[in-house]
Amino acid sequence: MSAQLAISIGQYSDKGRKPLNQDFHGAVVPKEPLLSTKGTAICLADGISSSEVSQYASEAAVKGFLEDYYSTPESWTVKTSVQRVLKASNSWLYLQTRNSPYRYSPDKGYVCTFSTLVLKSNTAHIFHAGDTRIYRVVNNRLEQLTEDHRLWVSREKSYLQRALGIKDYLQLDYQDLSVEVGDVFLLATDGVYEFASETFIVDTIKNNTDLDHAAKLIVKEAFEKESDDNLSLQIVRIDQLPKQEAGEAYQQMSSLPFPPELKPRMLFDGYEIVREIQISHRSHIFLALDTETKEQVVIKVPSVDQRNNSEYIERFLMEEWVARRINNAHVLKPCSQTRKRNYLYIVTEFVEGQTLRQWLIDHPEPDLEFMRTVVEQIASGLRALHRQEMLHQDIRPENIMIDKTGTARIIDFGSTRVAGLNEINTFLSQEGILGTAQYTAPEYFIGELGNTRSDLYSLAAIAYEMLSHRLPYGANVARATTKSAQQKLVYQSVLDDTRTIPAWIDATLRKALNPDPYKRYERLSEFVYDLRNPNKAFISKTLPPLIERNPVLVWKTVSFILMIIVLVLIFQLTRN
Secondary structure: OOEOOEEEEEEEEEOOOOOOOOEEEEEEOOOOOHHHHOOEEEEEEEEOOOOOOHHHHHHHHHHHHHHHHHHOOOOOOHHHHHHHHHHHHHHHHHHHHHOOOOOOOHHHOOOEEEEEEEEEOOEEEEEEEOOOEEEEEEOOEEEEOOOOOEEEOOOOOEEEOOOEOOOOOOOOEEEEEEOOOOOEEEEEOHHHHOOOOHHHHHHHHHHOOOHHHHHHHHHHHHHHOOOOOOEEEEEEEEEEOOEOOHHHHHHHHOOOOOOOOOOOOOEEOOEEEEEEEEEOOOEEEEEEEEOOOOOEEEEEEEOHHHOOOHHHHHHHHHHHHHHOOOOOOOEOOEOOOOOOOOOOOEEEEOOOEEEHHHHHHHOOOOOHHHHHHHHHHHHHHHHHHHHOOEEOOOOOHHHEEEEOOOOEEEOOOOOOEEHHHHOOOOOOOOOOOOOOHHHOOHHHHHOOOOOHHHHHHHHHHHHHHHHHOOOOOOOHHHHOOOHHHHHOOOOOOOOOOOOOOOHHHHHHHHHHOOOOHHHOOOOHHHHHHHHHOOOHHHHOOOOOOHHHHOHHHHHHHHHHHHHHHHHHHHHHHHHO
């Protein structure tokens, strides 16, 4: 990494002519890795003058936000993290008012305006409720980036329409914009921006390298211009932005050397290699014994063929990062690293069992109950990923382990897309189709990023295959690279005359495997429920035509009938 995000911050707040300062401000510039994954947060709150307790609301809002935001998962986007934290703060403040003497007078309760600027990578994320303002200095002018949520009923009288704690639900304005080195942002309360002139503010910032001093001068100017309110101002200047060069990023990711060739009985970094599990062009996987704990583990090392592929190395490193952030019985667990790691590899728990692909080879006719059980377990693991804003993107039988107790675990996170990390600008692209084509949702083939319904499609494809030994659209999905082509895809019914499968199961799979993601189930839980409980919308449906249930039988019958007709015609001709 040739550079990190670096900013300068100047802040100043004063009670002005009021007896009490009801404003509150704060900022956090964390160290790595939070600086890259969560960014820098600057926020400002302004208590409403009609309340005698709003200063507590302002303080609680700012302190709570700066603490809770950095406790949210690193995989979450800035938008998701901020919205969830502020909605929780809003609910808490609203509850304080409801449990106070101001229950029926919200304008006297625990209410404050709130604006925050989160700088992550090369992007500024702005969230706002109320009449505090965020500006950006552009061409020696102030560009207002927020909108005042105030309703004016006359020249002298207005009402605050949005704020933290004023209602039981919170409406937040949000926008994001690209930033450049030298950009300057301001967060100000109305006690400042209504009295200090735009020219004075811009000139003061330009003429003072000490931003704390500049903020103090601007607040002083507003006070001298007869400001009758609390005065708070924050100035933020972008001094440096992250920038990666391909060679530097690759060097950083592969700073540990690649492992030597691993062989059985070999001692390697505190592990004894037992045997090979799988050797492929993508990775080499070995069963090993931890010499300290005596536990069996799995060691995965980069394939020799891929060691010069920087994108592959990034995805390889991503696997462990993802696994460490998921705690679910149906997601493979990484092993704790108690020793210094001297090479580039991944260590996970050893699952004594087989892949779902091998299980299906050994058990070619799984019953409905086993299919449901496996699907429910995979869905549980996927929901754990989705709650962290992660998409697996490569759900297939080869990436599902079934242990001796019948427990299913999702493995291999090299194709996982993490929303929070996608906000970080790197030279490495995570776009494109990373999963296996036969199980990849159709939307990926027309260039869409996909969503949770895309993982649902892959899961439904596995359920379909377990019952039919084929895939719903064969190989046609990968060829359908336009929406019009996808609309022509014809679902092949899972029903046939050799197995007793309820028609409503087929209807459930048909919906989950719809080429249009917005016509599928919205949630995994709905799909899983309908696999066990007949959906009323599907019960009334008749069986699909025989041509869908068993096209081979139909064409054999047609061919047989044609053959009989031909023989009859030949017989008649020979008689004549």
